[in-house]
């Protein structure tokens with residue numbers, strides 16, 4: 001079976017080092033918010049190129065904490081694409097604000113800045129730029145809109161750790177950046193994890209207090225908070241993976257180039273990479289004809305693919321809106337995420353390519 005993603009392969013690549021740090025943490029006697037978390041936060045903020053990183057329990061909490069501490073709530077509207085993980089919109093609802101869905105560009109699959117201005121009104125307070133699949137949004141245009149309309153820009157970098165735009169790491173461009181360390185992510189924990197990054201020290205301090213009941217250094221609560229902490233074990237594992245992240249992202253890029261070169265078929269559109277950016281290829285998503293049949297054919301040949309995402313958020317009961325998003329809706333019927341992860345062998349990648357060619361040659 002060739003999986004679409006494999007956190008297990010990523011574990012095996014660093015197994016020896018991971019086992020050593022797990023033992024170290026076990027014997028340290030400190031399991032929550034200790035030196036491993038402190039070191040990880042320092043190293044991660046340096047990697048992204050910002051002055052503060054605040055780790056937390058998962059990527060959804062990272063978005064929630066960011067929105068909450070940017071003081072978004074009831075009556076506010078937040079612009080967000082519907083072609084993303086549900087978490088991007090769920091976090092908006094969690095603070096009591098309303099998601100306003102924006103259509104995407106058909107070539108990059110990222111939020112379409114040209115459709116944003118029409119949707120801005122007095123209630124619009126923020127925009128979540130989701131760097132989907134690892135592809136950078138058009139941050140020049142988005143930052144201009146942010147200034148013009150005086151709205152906060154939140155970067156959802158859950159799928160784009162290590163991606164850059166105009167030589168700046170994603171997460172360091174907007175007002176705040178939010179990351180997920182879900183096991184399948186490019187920087188994946190062996191469990192849940194997340195992080196918020198910002199250059200705004202005041203905002204960082206607010207988020208740090210909010211992360212733990214609103215406590216200050218004396219454990220006094222000045223304003224209410226939650227409990228969303230990264231544990232020492234995950235931080236220690238993430239520190240190992242962070243050292244290797246650029247190398248792993250290069251491997252992903254090599255695999256992506258191989259697919260792009262070999263999948264030149266009239267029925268298949270392979271991803272483009274935005275100019276002046278580095279794409280971390282969290283996912284390799286093609287647009288293709290006869291998508292469902294292809295997916296089944298590959299499955300019958302023991303190749304697992306996935307849909308990111310089968311149902312756009314605006315069409316989900318519970319998060320729905322009456323808005324029509326033609327590009328998003330059309331895309332959701334054509335996308336297919338092919339196997340891509342560090343540890344995927346060339347032989348297996350060739351098998352995927354051959355089977356796709358075979359499928360279309362039969363039709």
Ligand SMILES: Cc1ncc(COP(=O)(O)O)c(C=O)c1O
Pocket residue numbers: 058059060061084085087088130156158159179180181182192193194
């Ligand atoms: C774009 C995006 N945003 C947010 C999240 C939420 O991250 P987590 O699963 O760690 O809560 C994810 C993860 O699936 C994601 O892909």
